[in-house]
Amino acid sequence: MTDLSGASVEEPDEATMRTILDGLAGADDEHPDVSLTHENGWSLSAFPSGELLWLLWENLDEPDAQPRQIPAVAKDEVLRLFGLLAKGETAEIDRLTAP
Template identity: 85%
Template sequence: MSYFMTDLSGTSVEEPDEATMRTILDGLADADDEHPDVSLTHENGWSLSAFPSGELLWLLWENLDDPDAPPRQLSGVSKDEALRLFGLLAKGETEEIERRAAS
């Protein structure tokens, strides 16, 4: 399975490990209006974007390949939880993310 992560500057990192994912998420401390998020996209079309929101993050869960799948938001997510969800998506395990987004 293939996936990539995009950092604040728009640079893509192919199949980052957990430490690299954490570094990219830590970069959200420097987010601004022009560069507001980081994301991980899986080859299955699912994408998870993280945006800073005070001490927590909000995530955007969407399928970039399916225009009929509505994007959903997950609010109040800790950085550790975001890292865990990014790890699940990297493995193509979307069920838990889907359940979390639906609640």
């Protein structure tokens, strides 16, 4: 998982994910997001949007795959989705971002 400053945390637990998400309060134009990337190439990035977050879902290993967005997501839901991705369970995130 990558925090706002670009520091990486290998295999973060839920408390670490929550702390990194809380760091989005300090987001700016240069450091706008935090992300979690699984070894399978799938990445979920969270950006602040008022009281909610919006997410970018993309496969970094597949340059032809179109990134997809999930707007207006509560922090607890983001944590749940990060947890799924950490386990490599991408089907539900795919379903949420399906066109």
